Amino acid sequence: MPIALFVLGLTVFSLGTTEFMIAGLLPELAAGFGISLPHAGLLISLFAVGVVIGAPTMTVLTSRVPKKATLVALLAVFVLGESLAAMAPSYGVLLTARVITAVSHGAFFGIGAVVAANLVPQEKKARAIAIMFGGLTIATIAGVPLGTFIGQQFGWRTTFWAVAVLGLLSLVGLGTLLPHQPRDEQPSIRSELSAFANPKVWLALATTMLSQAGLYAAYTYVAPLLTNVTGFPETAVAPLLLLFGIGSFLGTVLGGRFADRRLMSTLTVGLVLLSGMLLLFDVTAHNEVTMIATLGLFGVAGFLINPALQTRVMDESEGAPTLSSASNISAFNIGNALGPWLAGLGIGAGHGYLAPSRIGAALAGTALLTALLGMVADRRERRSAVLRAADGEPYTRALVMANHSSGHGNFDAPA
Structure with a gap:
């Protein structure tokens, strides 16, 4: 399998970790901003809304852009959103950062699955998608518990910084290892x-x-x-x-x-x-x-x-x-x-x-x-x-x- 598939899997690991780790950090976030747990829970529900709306919307808006360039741009937005979340001075800013991250998150999954399938012969398409989505399952096994542990031990901002660094590494990997797809294929x-x-x-x-x-x-x-x-x-x-x-x-x-x-x-x-x-x-x-x-x-x-x-x-x-x-x-x-x-x-x-x-x-x-x-x-x-x-x-x-x-x-x- 092409190494670019595993880079996509690493990226999905980062995306999956930031999606689910909030559940383990809700007490710290609620205490940090002086809000109730249900109020802090909006960080989860609004993230889901951002994914639902952002995935098809961003796909339409970037339909004439080559897929590699689109994925790189979406990942850059993801890193920006994670960094903004890590520095958030208020709950409102953190909520905004989560929505920004969610919009790029959903579109990356949708476009990334198409790119993953295009990297391999027809008869290996589902396995390629499985490798990419395997990053999500690894996130549930290791990323989410580790993110929760880091947040509990060193503060929730450290967890967001850690995911941002992972996203940056993935960005470099995608930029260098993912083959270019010509615009006329779009x-x-x-x-x-x-x-x-x-x-x-x-x-x-x-x-x-x-x-x-x-x-x-x-x-x-x-x-x-x-x-x-x-x-x-x-x-x-x-x-x-x-x-x-x-x-x-x-x-x-x-x-x-x-x-x-x-x-x-x-x-x-x-x-x-x-x-x-x-x-x-x-x-x-x-x-x-x-x-x-x-x-x-x-x-x-x-x-x-x-x-x-x-x-x-x-x-x-x-x-x-x-x-x-x-x-x-x-x-x-x-x-x-x-x-x-x-x-x-x-x-x-x-x-x-x-x-x-x-x-x-x-x-x-x-x-x-x-x-x-x-x-x-x-x-x-x-x-x-x-x-x-x-x-x-x-x-x-x-x-x-x-x-x-x-x-x-x-x-x-x-x-």
Whole structure:
């Protein structure tokens, strides 16, 4: 694999660390600015809003700029935002810095995924995306706990400075190691928008949003589940979350390999596993041994689908993948916000700490339905290709057109 892919992974590690580390630093930030914890929590929710809005907006605004130059510029804005956050004299300035960082964060993920896929042959596309997104899973394993530790020991500003330095190193790496992509390869805004005329793009975006909502509905409240239901001491939560993180990394790696062979099969099987693992919490949450095993497998199942989710959207936007890729990042973040909100409603209604996993299973099951609808649409396209061939259109040409819409040539179901 090209070394530029691993530079993209390092960059995503920095982006992922700054996205999630705030949760561990909320007490320090609230105390530092003299505000309440819920008020400080706006640093998380407004970051998600910035990603949702910024990813497609920045992609459209930079559509005529070569992708390498766009990524370098976005990363420079990210470093600027982290530096501003580290120096923030007031809560308002810190909030502004977080929004600036979020806008560049979302667009970088969307455009970076397209660049990662372009660095490798077609049959390795999902693995390339998995390497890039692997930086995010490593951030959950190491970056977030380390960022929280640094902030607690040396002050929260030190954590932002550390991430800014990582971003600067990534900036140098991208500038020197990422191949240049000529401007004439950039599709027009009209062609990018035309991708959304394909219903399968919307099905793919819905699958992303619903699956992530299911995942994060359960994950957000896993700590009180472990302590209040399973009976683990609070000191065991961090090692158990590390186990989940290791599982998520393994799931991302396996998901990239499987998706390159059978994209839609990987996605649907992964969603079945995710739904099953979430339902399994009801059975295993009352025993420490079974809960440990379930938590690790939950991490694998939750992230097994991610490379397929991103690749599916890009495949269905053949010739104009950048805006839809960025929109998929928005879908990820909408799901990340929707799931915990619904789970919180379940807990607030008195259904206990197993309510999030049950709600998550329902959301993941709905995501499975949208994925299956996408597979039905794929079958119809292949059947249409056969009919067009019967009417005189060259069969090979018709079939290749259908293959592009069903997982870059890998059949997952017979026509």
